[in-house]
Amino acid sequence: MSNSVVSVISRFLEEYTTTTPNKLKVVDAYLLYILLTGAMQFLYCLLVGTFPFNSFLSGFISSVGSFILGVCLRIQINPQNKGDFLSISPERAFADFLFAHTVLHLVVMNFIG
Amino acid sequence: MIRSKLFGLLLLSLALAGAPALTPSHHLSLSDVGRLQNLLNQPYTDLESAYYSVVGLTKLGAAVPNPAEVCQFLKSQLDPSSVDSLFFAAETSQAISGCEIPVSNETRDILLAAVSEDSSVSQIHRAVGALSALGLPLASQEVVGALTARINKEDNVMAIISALQTASCLSQQAELGGILEEIEDLTARLDDLGGIYLQFEEGLEATALFVAAAYGLSDHVDMEPPLKEDQVIQLVNSIFSKKSWDSLSEAFSVASAAAALSNNRFHVPVIVSAQGPATVSHNQPTLQLLVTDVMSQPLASANVMVESAYAVASKSVVLNQAPFTHNDGIFELNFMSSQPASGYYQFTVGVAGDTRLVANHVELKVKVSTEVAITNMDLSVVDKDQSIGTKTTRVQYPSKAKSSFTADSHQNFAMSFQLVDVNNDQELTPHQTFVRLHNQKTGQEVVFVAEPDSKNLYKFELDTADRKSEFDSMSGTYSLYLIVGDATLENPILWNVADVVLKFADEEAPAAAQPKTLYVPKPEIQHLFREPEKKPPTVVSNTFTALVLSPLLLLLILWFKLGANISNLSFSPSTILFHVGHAAMLGLMYVYWTNLNMFQTLKYLAIIGGVTFLAGNRMLAQKAVKRMEKK
Numbered sequence: 001m002s003n004s005v006v007s008v009i010s011r012f013l014e015e016y017t018t019t020t021p022n023k024l025k026v027v028d029a030y031l032l033y034i035l036l037t038g039a040m041q042f043l044y045c046l047l048v049g050t051f052p053f054n055s056f057l058s059g060f061i062s063s064v065g066s067f068i069l070g071v072c073l074r075i076q077i078n079p080q081n082k083g084d085f086l087s088i089s090p091e092r093a094f095a096d097f098l099f100a101h102t103v104l105h106l107v108v109m110n111f112i113g
Numbered sequence: 114m115i116r117s118k119l120f121g122l123l124l125l126s127l128a129l130a131g132a133p134a135l136t137p138s139h140h141l142s143l144s145d146v147g148r149l150q151n152l153l154n155q156p157y158t159d160l161e162s163a164y165y166s167v168v169g170l171t172k173l174g175a176a177v178p179n180p181a182e183v184c185q186f187l188k189s190q191l192d193p194s195s196v197d198s199l200f201f202a203a204e205t206s207q208a209i210s211g212c213e214i215p216v217s218n219e220t221r222d223i224l225l226a227a228v229s230e231d232s233s234v235s236q237i238h239r240a241v242g243a244l245s246a247l248g249l250p251l252a253s254q255e256v257v258g259a260l261t262a263r264i265n266k267e268d269n270v271m272a273i274i275s276a277l278q279t280a281s282c283l284s285q286q287a288e289l290g291g292i293l294e295e296i297e298d299l300t301a302r303l304d305d306l307g308g309i310y311l312q313f314e315e316g317l318e319a320t321a322l323f324v325a326a327a328y329g330l331s332d333h334v335d336m337e338p339p340l341k342e343d344q345v346i347q348l349v350n351s352i353f354s355k356k357s358w359d360s361l362s363e364a365f366s367v368a369s370a371a372a373a374l375s376n377n378r379f380h381v382p383v384i385v386s387a388q389g390p391a392t393v394s395h396n397q398p399t400l401q402l403l404v405t406d407v408m409s410q411p412l413a414s415a416n417v418m419v420e421s422a423y424a425v426a427s428k429s430v431v432l433n434q435a436p437f438t439h440n441d442g443i444f445e446l447n448f449m450s451s452q453p454a455s456g457y458y459q460f461t462v463g464v465a466g467d468t469r470l471v472a473n474h475v476e477l478k479v480k481v482s483t484e485v486a487i488t489n490m491d492l493s494v495v496d497k498d499q500s501i502g503t504k505t506t507r508v509q510y511p512s513k514a515k516s517s518f519t520a521d522s523h524q525n526f527a528m529s530f531q532l533v534d535v536n537n538d539q540e541l542t543p544h545q546t547f548v549r550l551h552n553q554k555t556g557q558e559v560v561f562v563a564e565p566d567s568k569n570l571y572k573f574e575l576d577t578a579d580r581k582s583e584f585d586s587m588s589g590t591y592s593l594y595l596i597v598g599d600a601t602l603e604n605p606i607l608w609n610v611a612d613v614v615l616k617f618a619d620e621e622a623p624a625a626a627q628p629k630t631l632y633v634p635k636p637e638i639q640h641l642f643r644e645p646e647k648k649p650p651t652v653v654s655n656t657f658t659a660l661v662l663s664p665l666l667l668l669l670i671l672w673f674k675l676g677a678n679i680s681n682l683s684f685s686p687s688t689i690l691f692h693v694g695h696a697a698m699l700g701l702m703y704v705y706w707t708n709l710n711m712f713q714t715l716k717y718l719a720i721i722g723g724v725t726f727l728a729g730n731r732m733l734a735q736k737a738v739k740r741m742e743k744k
Contacts, residue, residue: 022675029671036664044657048649090740091733098729102698102722106714109705 027074034070038063058111065104073097135346136472138309139354140384140407141371148357149371150175152364160190164201165365171208172372173408184212193220196227200239203246216247228255230262237263238275245282253287261291270315270323273299277326281333289334296327297339303348310354311347318366321352325369328377337379342471345380349407375406382407383415383464385475388443394482394603395536398449402437402477404464416466417444420474425457432460448479455483455534455541455601482601483534485541486510490530490595492611494520503527506611514611517590521616526575528563528610532597540569543599548573550584550591550613559583563595577615586617687731694725 020028041059050056076085076093085093141149153169155162163186167177177183187205191214192198199220206212227240228251237259244251260276273295280292303311303320313319331338340348353371358364374382388401405411417439422432431453437444457480464473492514493505508514520526528548532541542565551558559580563573591613598605648654682688698721705714 022677025675026672026677029668029675032671033664033668036667037661040657040661040664044661048653048657051646051648089737091737095729095733098695099726102718105699105702106705106718109702109714110711112706 021079024074024078027070027077031067031070031074034063034067038067052113054111054113058108058113061111062104062108065108066101069097069100069104072100135309135343136475137346137349137353137382137384137407139350140382140405141353141367141409143409145353145356146173146371146408149173149364149368152358153361153368154178155361157361160187160198160201160205162361163187163190164205165361167205168208169361169365169368172368174372174410177209180209180212183209187212187214193217194223196224196236196240196243199224199243199247203243207246214247216249220247221249224249225251228259230259232259232263234260234263234267234272234275234279238279241279241282251283253283256283257287257289257292264292264295270299270302270313270319274319274322274326277323277330281326281329285334289330293330293334293336296330299323299327300340300344303344305347306351309347310351311344312351317352317355318363320348321363321366321370324348324352325366325373328373328379332378335378340380342380345374345382346472349374349382353407371408375408375410377469379469380471381412381467381469382471383412383473383475384409385417385462385464385477387477387479390480391477392480392482393448395449395484398447399445400448400460400479402444402446402462403442404444411442412464412467412470413439413442414466415444415464415470418463418465419446420461420463422458422460422479424453425459425478431458437462448481452537453481454537454539455481457481457601480601482603483536483541484604485532485543485597485599485602485606486535487595487597487606487608488531488533490610491528492518493527494518495525495527497523497525508610510606510608513609517612517614519614519616520575520577522578522581522618524577526577526613526615528573528593530563530571530595531569532571541599542569543597543602545596545598546571547596549594549596550575550615551594552584552587552589552591554589555587557585557587575613577617581617584615584617588614588616590614683735685732685735687728687735690728691725691732694721694728697721698725 038060041056041063045056045060073093075081076088076096077090088096150170150173153166153173153175155166157163157166163183167183170177184206187202190198191202199214202214206214221244224240224244227236228244229237232240237256241251241256256279260279264273264276276292277295280289283289302313304314305311311320313323327338327340352367355367358367374380384403384405384407386403388403391400393400402417403409403411404415404417417437419432419435419437421430421434423430431451432448435446437446439445457478460477460479462475462477464470464475487510490508490510491505492508493503495503506514506516506518518526532543532546533539534541546563546565548561548563549558550561561573561575563571565571593610593613595606595608595610597608698718701714701717701721705711709717
């Protein structure tokens with residue numbers, strides 16, 4: 001059983017490194033970073049406590065929101081998905097990404113306290 | 114048409130007479146009339162003051178001092194070319210007998226010329242008043258025409274009141290119907306205050322003059338004014354509620370209103386009040402009532418009768434249709450002859466004898482008081498287990514029991530007595546029946562209530578063990594007092610019945626009874642500010658800050674490994690502007706966190722964001738073109 005899991009994972013990683021274009025890998029690295037940051041914040045909250053709760057929430061929501069927007073960007077600029085996003089060019093996706101981030105950061109900054 | 118309208122109103126007012134009517138809450142008492150007369154009796158320096166003074170006094174029925182001097186004054190002050198001067202002089206001379214103002218043809222012409230559509234209503238009133246007082250002929254129909262024309266132009270209250278006053282000087286053959294209708298219009302303009310007062314917003318003088326003018330004109334044409342009974346009473350309340358008057362003209366208006374309301378052909382409000390307090394008792398068995406008009410003049414021809422009287426407590430009717438006897442201006446009724454029990458009685462008194470009387474059904478609360486006697490006062494000390502027989506001592510009021518009673522924690526002290534009405538031997542239950550125990554040494558006193566049982570026998574029991582907290586367990590000799598009181602009792606009682614020695618168990622050292630320290634400054638309260646929440650140690654916080662920031666390092670390493678670079682960065686103005694704008698937006702976020710509020714931030718964001726958007730749009734478009742070219 002563990003064998004198949006290991007083999008699946010190694011196969012996945014191989015395919016990933018070979019077939020994914022560089023641009024997407026850059027975005028994936030960014031997503032990993034966001035994930036780790038969010039995980040660290042959550043760990044702190046679990047271990048030390050929720051004070052101050054509003055700051056924790058704003059930080060965590062920032063991580064989650066950024067992750068989601070990053071995922072959206074990745075989906076939209078993936079050339080394999082071009083058929084689904086005929087009207088949205090990669091530049092347009094990036095512009096949307098920036099605008100959504102502005103709104104997210106406005107809210108996060110308001111809540112951070 | 115007016116007649117049918119008035120007739121309809123008459124029927125309506127008769128119908129309303131059955132409803133519980135309003136009674137006057139204010140009128141001119143004899144002292145008020147005296148004060149009014151004194152105010153009107155002031156020395157005067159001009160014709161107008163003389164007019165108010167003299168005519169006002171005659172309206173109150175008072176004698177004018179030195180009529181000859183007044184006449185001389187009028188003649189000397191008269192200005193024959195002024196309509197106002199002629200009016201004041203003429204009216205005042207009419208009030209004094211034997212005073213004649215000389216009249217010339219010029220005077221008559223001046224006065225007649227003033228009666229026209231071009232003069233104000235008050236000018237017309239003064240001219241017509243002067244003409245009629247001086248006995249000069251005038252054309253009533255012309256006056257009516259001029260008045261009607263002026264009323265259309267001058268719609269204010271005082272002008273219409275002057276018109277009413279003018280109309281009462283005219284001949285009865287003239288067409289006064291139009292002016293008569295103005296009474297109804299003015300009534301509609303009165304302000305109703307709480308259902309008790311009815312007055313013009315122009316004030317007391319306007320209201321009083323309106324009443325005088327309305328009744329003057331109604332009497333003149335012999336038509337009942339369209340004022341309902343309740344409205345008349347409300348007007349009475351408004352006019353006579355003020356007991357000190359600011360000016361001579363205000364006093365004059367009140368005097369005119371008082372005269373009009375006490376002596377007109379249609380509505381005479383009746384004031385019924387008790388002479389002294391409305392109380393009857395065995396010593397004073399007659400209820401005395403004063404029945405007067407609004408100026409406190411007694412109505413001699415009235416028939417006063419108790420329509421019904423019932424006891425407030427039991428609602429049983431005591432009197433029905435009992436007449437009062439007239440005795441030298443006061444109406445008397447011997448109420449005690451019906452042998453009422455003590456208490457309060459609600460009387461409905463009706464005044465008849467004149468169809469003009471208004472508010473002639475009055476509700477009056479009468480108190481019947483009596484004297485109380487305490488009988489069968491028995492004191493005893495009862496053992497709690499009741500194994501030892503009780504020894505009852507009878508005490509007679511007002512003496513005190515010869516020996517004192519002792520009660521310790523195993524015993525109860527008991528008291529029973531009866532309260533009876535001296536006059537008819539009925540048992541009474543007064544409002545206050547208290548038993549007061551007063552410690553002779555410490556001054557401490559405790560008061561209990563004695564309650565009657567179903568047979569109206571009062572009982573009081575003192576359980577020594579139970580009640581020790583009230584006494585602070587202070588043993589000693591207490592004087593026992595019985596306090597009996599009630600509003601209907603003429604002889605409230607404070608009776609030192611006996612001395613009681615109380616022995617409490619667990620007695621503390623007898624400390625003097627301390628007055629409660631209620632008014633001494635209390636200990637200061639220190640405000641406890643909200644404790645700030647416990648923060649984790651700085652080490653932990655710093656560690657986690659480093660941990661949270663560390664993925665950034667990882668990101669940079671990964672990007673470097675992937676070969677992400679900025680080699681394609683073209684230094685076109687839009688690119689630079691975009692990056693600068695974007696950096697500015699991120700900087701704004703930081704400044705928002707530290708300094709600004711949302712509104713300011715949105716303002717700056719709009720500006721910077723707009724610039725960044727335009728630049729970014731241009732930059733991305735250039736990139737897209739480059740991408741297309743590459744393909």
